[in-house]
Amino acid sequence: MIAFQFVTAFLMIFMGLYAFLYKRNLIKLILALNLVDAGIHLLLISLGYRLENGLLPTAPIYTGYETLKGTPMVGPIPQALVLTSIVIGVCVLSLAMALTVNAYQQYETLDVSKLRRLRG
Amino acid sequence: MRPQNSDMGLIVKTMARATIPLIGIFGAYVIVHGHITPGGGFQGGATIAGAGVLFLVAFGLSEAKEKINKNFYSVLEGIGGLVFLTAGMLGLGVVFFYNVLWHKGPVFNGEAGTLLSAGYLPIMNLAVGLKVYTGLVSALFAIALFRRWKK
Amino acid sequence: MNVLPWVIITPLFGAFSMPVISLLGGKFRGHWAVIVSGLTLGIAAKVFYTIWKSNEILVYTLGDTNPIGNGVKFPIRIIWEVDLFGALLALTVTFVSFLAILYSLEYMKHDTGLDKYYALTLVLELGMIGIVITGDIFNFYVFLEIMSIASYALVAFRNDTWEGIEAGVKYMFVGSLASSFILLGIALLYGQYGTLTMAYLAMKIAENPTLISKVALAFLVGGLLFKSGAVPVHMWLSDAHPAAPSSISAMLSGLVIKAGGVYAIARIIFGIFNPGLHSYLKAFDMPALNLNTLGWIIIFFACLTLVIGNAMAVVQNDMKRLFAFSSVGQIGYILLGFGIGIVAYGDKIGEIALTGAVYHIVNHAVIKGLLFFIAGAVIHQVGTKNLNELSGLARRMPFTTLSFIIGAAAIIGLPPLNGFASKWLIYESSAMYNPILAVIAVIGTVFSLAAYTRVLFTFLGVESEKVKMVKEPGNAMIVPMLVLVIIILVMGILSWQISDKIMLPTAKMLEQLNGEYIMALLKFIGGG
Numbered sequence: 001m002i003a004f005q006f007v008t009a010f011l012m013i014f015m016g017l018y019a020f021l022y023k024r025n026l027i028k029l030i031l032a033l034n035l036v037d038a039g040i041h042l043l044l045i046s047l048g049y050r051l052e053n054g055l056l057p058t059a060p061i062y063t064g065y066e067t068l069k070g071t072p073m074v075g076p077i078p079q080a081l082v083l084t085s086i087v088i089g090v091c092v093l094s095l096a097m098a099l100t101v102n103a104y105q106q107y108e109t110l111d112v113s114k115l116r117r118l119r120g
Numbered sequence: 121m122r123p124q125n126s127d128m129g130l131i132v133k134t135m136a137r138a139t140i141p142l143i144g145i146f147g148a149y150v151i152v153h154g155h156i157t158p159g160g161g162f163q164g165g166a167t168i169a170g171a172g173v174l175f176l177v178a179f180g181l182s183e184a185k186e187k188i189n190k191n192f193y194s195v196l197e198g199i200g201g202l203v204f205l206t207a208g209m210l211g212l213g214v215v216f217f218y219n220v221l222w223h224k225g226p227v228f229n230g231e232a233g234t235l236l237s238a239g240y241l242p243i244m245n246l247a248v249g250l251k252v253y254t255g256l257v258s259a260l261f262a263i264a265l266f267r268r269w270k271k
Numbered sequence: 272m273n274v275l276p277w278v279i280i281t282p283l284f285g286a287f288s289m290p291v292i293s294l295l296g297g298k299f300r301g302h303w304a305v306i307v308s309g310l311t312l313g314i315a316a317k318v319f320y321t322i323w324k325s326n327e328i329l330v331y332t333l334g335d336t337n338p339i340g341n342g343v344k345f346p347i348r349i350i351w352e353v354d355l356f357g358a359l360l361a362l363t364v365t366f367v368s369f370l371a372i373l374y375s376l377e378y379m380k381h382d383t384g385l386d387k388y389y390a391l392t393l394v395l396e397l398g399m400i401g402i403v404i405t406g407d408i409f410n411f412y413v414f415l416e417i418m419s420i421a422s423y424a425l426v427a428f429r430n431d432t433w434e435g436i437e438a439g440v441k442y443m444f445v446g447s448l449a450s451s452f453i454l455l456g457i458a459l460l461y462g463q464y465g466t467l468t469m470a471y472l473a474m475k476i477a478e479n480p481t482l483i484s485k486v487a488l489a490f491l492v493g494g495l496l497f498k499s500g501a502v503p504v505h506m507w508l509s510d511a512h513p514a515a516p517s518s519i520s521a522m523l524s525g526l527v528i529k530a531g532g533v534y535a536i537a538r539i540i541f542g543i544f545n546p547g548l549h550s551y552l553k554a555f556d557m558p559a560l561n562l563n564t565l566g567w568i569i570i571f572f573a574c575l576t577l578v579i580g581n582a583m584a585v586v587q588n589d590m591k592r593l594f595a596f597s598s599v600g601q602i603g604y605i606l607l608g609f610g611i612g613i614v615a616y617g618d619k620i621g622e623i624a625l626t627g628a629v630y631h632i633v634n635h636a637v638i639k640g641l642l643f644f645i646a647g648a649v650i651h652q653v654g655t656k657n658l659n660e661l662s663g664l665a666r667r668m669p670f671t672t673l674s675f676i677i678g679a680a681a682i683i684g685l686p687p688l689n690g691f692a693s694k695w696l697i698y699e700s701s702a703m704y705n706p707i708l709a710v711i712a713v714i715g716t717v718f719s720l721a722a723y724t725r726v727l728f729t730f731l732g733v734e735s736e737k738v739k740m741v742k743e744p745g746n747a748m749i750v751p752m753l754v755l756v757i758i759i760l761v762m763g764i765l766s767w768q769i770s771d772k773i774m775l776p777t778a779k780m781l782e783q784l785n786g787e788y789i790m791a792l793l794k795f796i797g798g799g
Contacts, residue, residue: 013455020448029444036451040458047462078461081409085454087162088416092447094259095420099427099440101266106433112444115437194290194386201287209280216276217334 005046012039026100026110030093037089041082048075128178136178143171147249154245155238161248168249169256181264188261193254200251207240207247274317275331275351278361278400281311286393293386301376304389308369308396315365315400319358326776328791329353330406338468339795346468352406352791355780356629359773360403360534363633367525367640368396370751375518377747378647382516388428395421395522399530406792408457408543409467411535415453418531419446419498422523426515438507438514445507449497456490459483470792473543477552480560484544491539492565499532501606502576505599509583512598513591513656517647520591524598524643525636533605533632540565540609541781542788546616566613573610574711577603581718585725590656591646593722594639597682600715601635604628607712608697611704617784620703625778627696630770634681634689634762641678641755645671648748652741658726663734667741672730674752679723681759684716689759692766 016035019028104110128136150157151164176184211218221227222239236242285307292303322329331351332338340347353361372392379388398418405411423446427439461467463483464475476484500508508528512520540546544562552559580599587593608628615621648671649664650656665672681688684695694716702709743749762769780787 020444026440033444033447033451036448037454040451040454043455044458044461047458077467081461083160083162084409084413088413088420090166090256091416091420092443094256095423096443096447098259098263099423099436099443101263102427102430102436103440105266106436112440115440117433117437191290191294195294198287198290202284202291205280205283205287212276215273215332215334215336216280219334 003046005042005049009039009043009046012036012042015039024111024113026103026112029112030096030100033096034089034093037085041085044078044082044085048078050075128180132178136174140171140174143174144168147171147253151245151249152242153235154249155241156235161245162252164245165249165252166256168253169260172253172257173260176260176264184261184264188257190258190261193258193261197251197254197258200247200249200254203247204244204251207243210240273331274314274321275329275353275404278311278314278318278365278404279397281307281314282393282397282400285311286390286397289386289390289393297385300386300389301372304372304393305369305376307393308365308372311396311400312362312365312369315358315361318353319355319362322353322355322358323773323776326355326780328780328787330791330795337795338792344796345466346471346792346795349410350406350468350792351404351410352470352788353404354783354788355777356534356537357403359629359633359777360530361400363636364396364399364403364526364530367636368392368399368522370640370644370754371518371522374521374644374647374748374751375516377745378518378651379516382429384428388425391421391425391428392519392522395425395527399526402530403534406469407467408460408469408472411469411538412450412454412457415498415531415535416450418527419450422446422519422527425519426511426523428516428519434514438510442507442511445497445504449494452490452494452497456487456494459487459490463487468792469538469542470789473545473548473786473789476544476560477548480549480552480558485560488539488544488560488565492536492569495532495536495539496572499528499536499602499606500576500599501572501602502579502599503572505576505580508599509592509595512595513589517591517643517650520595520646521640521643524595525640528598528602529605529632529636533602533609533628536569536606537609537628537781540613541783545783545786545788546613547782547784548786550616562616563614566610569606569613570610570708573603573606574708575603576600576606577715578711578718581715581722584722585718587722588658590649590658590661590726591643593658593726594642594646597642597719597722598635598639600719601631601639601682603715604694604697604712605631605635607701607708611697611700611708612778612782615700615704616782620700622775622778622782623696624700624704625782626770626774627693627700629777629781630693630696630774631690633774634693637755637758637762638678638682638690641674641752641759642682644748644752644755645675645678648744648752651748652744653737655737658729660735660737662729662732662738664730664738664741666734667738668743670743670749671752674756675730676727677756677759679727681763683720683723687763689762689766691763692770696770 013036016032016039019032019035023029023032103115107114147164147167150159150167151161154160154164208217211220214220219239227236285304289300293300333349335348338346338348338350379385395418398414398421401414402411402418405414423439423443426442427435429435460472463481464472466472466475497504512524515523544560546562549559549562577600580596580603584593584596584600587596605628608624608631611624612621612628615624646656649661652668653661655661681690684690698709698712701712
């Protein structure tokens with residue numbers, strides 16, 4: 001059985017790809033990129049969540065009280081990976097926003113199909 | 121179109137005055153406890169940057185221009201990166217990023233779960249927090265300052 | 272003490288201290304960047320010499336002396352695993368970056384925001400060095416993104432011109448989508464095998480090659496073909512490389528599409544999905560991946576790339592755009608070499624092809640660096656890059672024209688220069704494997720010859736109005752060009768010695784017939 005979070009993750013990825021291919025507004029393209037990224041993050045996070053002996057896993061972070069004996073832990077590595085990936089996503093997002101502002105100044109439109117003066 | 125230097129009016133300004141310190145304190149808490157609770161430098165820095173955005177939105181650009189010095193923030197960002205790099209280089213006698221403070225250091229070598237533990241991690245969290253806060257505020261400020269082209 | 276971490280620390284320190292340095296005054300920023308990148312070049316040379324001398328893979332663990340966790344038998348820490356291929360690429364990257372930064376001292380003199388320019392250039396260099404030394408697949412992704420984000424920002428650096436902005440937007444969206452594909456591939460591999468260390472991943476995949484690993488391989492290679500500018504998706508490259516400042520164009524065309532494109536493809540195929548390991552498994556009737564199909568796919572794209580890229584170069588009027596399309600064509604040759612290296616794995620032919628591909632990476636980095644420096648000198652002195660307005664430049668800028676003749680002859684592959692040796696190895700192996708491939712490769716070269724001859728005739732033609740008053744650029748631009756010309760001539764004279772002494776061991780180490788890349792890690796597991 002495929003867990004529903006994987007289905008959701010791939011659904012998000014494909015929604016992002018659809019928007020990336022068929023939308024023309026620059027802001028929507030940025031959102032599409034973020035949607036693809038968010039789907040991949042969901043996929044990674046859900047990889048760390050695994051049931052063992054029918055028990056729900058707990059977060060691995062030390063919070064001052066003991067975890068229950070025999071309780072499995074969620075994988076800590078996917079969380080670190082997703083955090084890194086989110087930071088990268090923020091960088092890409094802010095750079096894309098800055099470029100979009102500049103593009104609007106130069107072309108006075110957000111339609112990406114109008115950005116084709118470079119065909120030469 | 122609304123004039124460039126407008127602020128948001130009395131209610132928003134008063135609320136902002138009340139909440140900005142609280143957001144800042146919460147962000148500082150997230151940074152300082154980064155190694156023992158969920159969170160860390162990036163999350164706390166982003167929270168404090170939220171306070172910066174609130175300031176920018178509530179008080180308008182002209183007020184923010186007086187308070188925020190771009191060059192100073194740029195230098196602070198560089199210093200954050202340098203501190204992170206130095207913390208990684210402390211254990212260079214063994215290998216890069218070796219946690220020498222935790223293994224045999226004079227400070228930050230307490231029992232796991234206490235505040236003064238985990239070696240270089242608190243230092244790195246502080247450095248990353250500084251870098252993220254200054255970086256995000258600089259980026260937002262730069263976008264807000266962007267030349268108005270309709271005039 | 273191991274010098275390897277310093278190759279990352281030095282440019283990182285240079286980039287972070289740039290805002291502090293710029294407080295001292297505008298002049299120091301450029302000099303600081305030159306000093307930092309020069310130091311990095313020295314360290315990379317030391318690393319390369321160490322590995323070349325010992326002919327062993329260097330494994331460096333971050334955070335502890337041993338990559339294996341306490342009480343477990345698998346690697347849990349980030350490792351850097353440098354073989355000769357990575358070290359050679361690191362040397363090339365630092366060398367061309369050093370010259371590009373030296374060149375920008377004069378070329379970028381009239382621009383503003385130079386502290387950001389130099390910081391981003393150092394970060395770009397850092398990202399490429401990280402890609403070629405890492406042995407952890409997520410670490411590879413992080414360095415790839417560092418490199419990509421710096422290059423998006425640098426393409427759009429002159430943000431008051433529409434050209435830079437448009438190219439930056441296109442480059443950014445295509446590049447981010449490709450990065451997402453690569454991340455998806457990594458996520459699938461992690462989900463299936465539960466490890467991120469490349470060498471350990473190779474073992475795990477050999478134990479249990481599933482459909483997921485094939486899908487992940489497709490995503491990884493697809494994303495990296497995007498990033499290296501192979502033909503169906505080369506449009507961003509021909510926009511982005513001409514629009515960047517010329518010193519950055521030299522780094523983008525010479526280094527970025529190699530380190531973040533073809534190097535990564537080679538590392539993933541030969542390091543993680545080793546064809547030898549899988550054909551060995553197949554000989555024992557065990558489940559294995561068939562990498563010949565992948566090899567033929569890469570050869571197909573390579574042939575398409577080298578014909579279309581070089582053919583498109585012929586019809587361009589813009590000098591930098593012509594060079595950019597020529598880069599697409601040359602990437603085709605490198606991919607052809609790697610493709611033949613995969614399908615003829617373990618053979619003499621495969622070894623020759625890999626040698627040619629590795630050699631061509633280095634040669635093309637040097638030559639394309641020189642050509643973009645020349646284009647930058649022409650833009651800086653004349654103010655246009657339109658070939659129709661540049662006729663008769665030879666009398667006013669004799670040194671630049673002479674350098675161009677040498678660079679063009681080298682990239683076409685004329686015998687006394689370095690481009691000849693690498694192209695000859697690729698032709699030879701493709702003719703031995705399948706003569707049709709050799710014919711296609713020669714067709715690409717004919718187009719390339721036509722394109723560069725056209726530029727040469729423009730330079731030597733009747734003097735036009737625009738070039739009447741121009742003169743040679745200043746010393747900071749002449750010196751990098753001169754150094755590259757000398758390197759091309761020396762590498763041309765010693766080409767077969769270099770091929771035997773450096774490129775052949777590199778290709779053998781990349782091919783790793785005995786699985787050296789995995790063995791370097793297994794040493795730790797056996798001892799722990």
